[in-house]
Amino acid sequence: MKVIHRAERAKVFNEDEKRVDWHDETLWFVRHKRDIATHGILEWGQLREAGSQIKNHTLSNLNQYLQDFEKNAIANVAVIHWAADAKEHNDIVLELLKKNQITDMVKSKSMLKEKCHLNPFLEKNGIGVIDSDLGERIVQLAGESPSHIVLPCIHKKKEEIGELFHIHLGTPKGNADPQLLTEAARQSLRDTFLTRRAALTGVNFAVAETGEFVVCTNEGNADMGAHLADIHIASMGIEKLIPKRKHLGIFLRLLTRSATGQPITTYSSHFAKPATGKELHIILVDNGRTRQLSRPDFRNSLKCIRCSACFNTCPVYLRSGGHSYESVISGPIGSILSPNWDMKEHADLPFASSLCGSCSNVCPVKIDIHEQL
Amino acid sequence: MSELTAPAFSKPVHLLNMVDDIEIIHLERVDECCGFGGTFCVAEEAVSVKIRKDRVADHILHGAEYITDVDMSCLMHMEGLLHRDKSTLKVIHIAEILNGGIQ
Amino acid sequence: MASGKAKTEKIMTSREKILAAVKESQPELTPLPNLDLFYQNIDTPEQNLTNFISIVERIGAKVYQVQDYPQVMNQLKEDFDLAGKRVVSAVRELDAMVDEYKGSNNHELADVELMILPTHFAVAENGACWVNDELYQERLLPFIPQHLAFILKKENIVPTLHQAYELIADKSYGFGAFIAGPSKTADIEQSLVLGAHCPRSLRIFVMNLSF
Known part of the structure; x- marks a missing residue:
């Protein structure tokens, strides 16, 4: 069953709980710094x-x-x-x-x-x-x-x-x-x-x-x-x-x-x-980019500027580590980009989301990541 | 939605603030997901369990007595862990509070 | 017909293939947004300077406010032990005091301890200074020294990047860069370390020439 592969790797990562906590806190701190920086710009929304x-x-x-x-x-x-x-x-x-x-x-x-x-x-x-x-x-x-x-x-x-x-x-x-x-x-x-x-x-x-x-x-x-x-x-x-x-x-x-x-x-x-x-x-x-462009539901992912804000806020990424995605671009945006490159290989990535929507809210170019997932 | 720069406004918190004799505790991660959503808790059990554990720990750290939400499934998810750990922390649906359910 | 089609595809270059696929796939034309609101800024030069200094200090660099070039050199001599060290400058007014780089092989710059360079302007919101190859041909100058000092005229600080790009909107350069603070990395456990590959420190001399 291909679908459980990412989950299995994430499970292995979770065997060392102290390390998970450290990974989680280190990256959450980056999310926190992002919050301070963006809240300092009055016109951030615009x-x-x-x-x-x-x-x-x-x-x-x-x-x-x-x-x-x-x-x-x-x-x-x-x-x-x-x-x-x-x-x-x-x-x-x-x-x-x-x-x-x-x-x-x-x-x-x-x-x-x-x-x-x-x-x-x-x-x-x-x-x-x-x-x-x-x-x-x-x-x-x-x-x-x-x-x-x-x-x-x-x-x-x-x-x-x-x-x-x-x-x-x-x-x-x-x-x-x-x-x-x-x-x-x-x-x-x-x-x-x-x-x-x-x-x-x-x-x-x-x-x-x-x-x-x-x-x-x-x-x-x-x-x-x-x-x-x-x-x-x-x-x-x-x-x-x-x-x-x-x-x-x-x-x-x-x-x-x-x-x-x-x-x-x-x-x-x-x-x-x-x-x-x-x-x-x-x-x-x-x-593979022109293929992604031809798909109305997924072409939004081509707007990505590779800032990684969605990684640092994702409750799943924080607790499973990038390698669990087994993809060059991991995290939430990787979960919609990678299946385009190889649908079979990365079929399980879109499941790596609790659909909480935080990724879409931090995205600087307003990609509706969790909706695409 | 702590990610956005618009002034924070939460309808549930707004309503809860109108109830006497309850104090709202602020968490380290004000709105991080509990990890239960959709089929995620089945497909990604290990991560889902860890998210829930951290979420509950955040409440305990800040001295909460009750965890409330508008979403039953989130509450059930966290209640499972509280039961298992025999915690004194309870879950309560927001409607129960608004109906005067806390004795 | 199928084989005929395959044949046509074969003789298409990748350029043609990509451009055709893009044309085929791109959605219906949407307009560019109006950006007027980003250009409305009423910060005074004094505010720009204050904001600039506070950001620069936060990103690990240092600002000195000076009146003339001898003051720059005196400050640098106070900050560094430059005996036996190579100091290079592209500031004409400083030529009498330091080496001037006139070489053509930029590998010869590897041993420069301190580099002193002019800048075009700076940006208050992020502490960055803009430099390009109009100021000095050799692009490597701000990157290779152990320590870097910039000269910035006090009146040349704009509030945000929007105003910055207005200043260079129609400029033709081969290379240009915004440089904000010393080279840094936090790749090891998010611990901030200054001096990754490029300068370990940056000093910005804000010069008030209009006295």
Whole structure:
């Protein structure tokens, strides 16, 4: 019976109740920070409505906006690639690396690349990949996958990370001080940034009007990778578009307040043109998105800006951990996105909801998540 | 709905505030779900049980004597655990309170 | 006919396929919302400065209010032991006091201890400063040093991101960024650590030139 698989994994997670409580409280604290940040913006309700309407509008005119974006990006001397599915995406990346005789590259966070299983594909083809987001580096060293889209290693305790770093980065055994561990990762990854000739990043928003795209990080890892490398390859789902630059004002106000309760990420980097002597490639990826767009009841999920607010408020996610979903994007939004990618594989995910509706209420772009579930 | 920024208004709380001699306790998580909804408690038993346990613990932590709700199934869900733990905390439907059911 | 159709599909590029599928699937056109209400802001420059300082301090950076460039250098010398350390600046007025970066291989910047950079403007609601490659060609400058100092003119603080994007609405840049505070991470158990990959600290010198 396929239907009980997620539930079984959640049950295993619940065998260690102290850990469940810790997971629950750690993420509830993030929800709490989100509440403080959003309640501080008087026009929060109007911002959500505007974000929702802009996304609705974009999806209703996506054909045109994709062509506008392409035209403007090409005018910026960026190179545009189109990928119908994960395989084509991965092949494009590999070919670009091969053409430039690059065998090692650095990558910042991208759920899309995770979804395409890019890392194992590249490694199989002899390309070394290092994830530069601290959380992603940790799960990479552990041989795991991210359990949360914004906080990839939130399922891991610092003692476990300390042990991992002792083995891989030579930190003192038994030391689990987050400050010391972060410093060790900084030193090691700095060397990575300085030696990799290709950097891969995700995209948070892409602007049809200007052909530019925005990448948001707190660590600055996307910038360190992109500015030090010769080639920057950015992959984006076709739904990442917004019509105008000024709309970034709406979405950047919504995104990080919803995600972590910060007023904005440390770095909101706008990439328009390649730097002198360098290359900028943008891969526009479908991989199931046009199918989701064709389904009137589910196309709303394409409005998602990947803030993860619905994870941090979900009573089910908080008590079952991201890995129980066995999907790249877990949590409430993953439960409606993943069955689209593979209905059989993820048939049980929509059951992972008590239908309480909190996910819909925190959603910055007003996706009716619990109704879709 | 604590997620929204609109001024908080709860009809049940508004009604309960009109009843003499009861005190409304504020919980750590004012409106987190009890975990019973739909087929969820069957399909995802372990998580459902844990949500319920935490929900009841939040009431106990804040010194509640009664748990009330407009939804019978939520109340039954939590009552099951209270029974099992022989807790002195009781569940009561809001209609019973509004009808003067607390002696 | 079925085989004929398959044949047509085969010669379609992914670009054509995706654009056709999008056209086929996209819902009926809905309008863009009216955003006028977000531009109505009556905060005074003084309020903007006060809000900016309070947010900047909350996100782990520091604000100094100064009158001139020598004051900037004096403060930095007080804050850092710069003996034997590399200090680089893209502020013309500071060139006499520090190294100026003129290289073409940005890997040479790896050992910079302190970087001092001008900014275009800042945003009160989130403490971010806007910089782009009009100010300095080398995009890496604000990211690679151990410590970063920004120079911001006092009158260049806008209340929200909406006003910020009004200022750059028709600007053409190759790269631009909002930078809010020092590099940080909370990936390990949600413990906040400053100095993830980029600067460990950020100082913002708000300069009041209109005395």
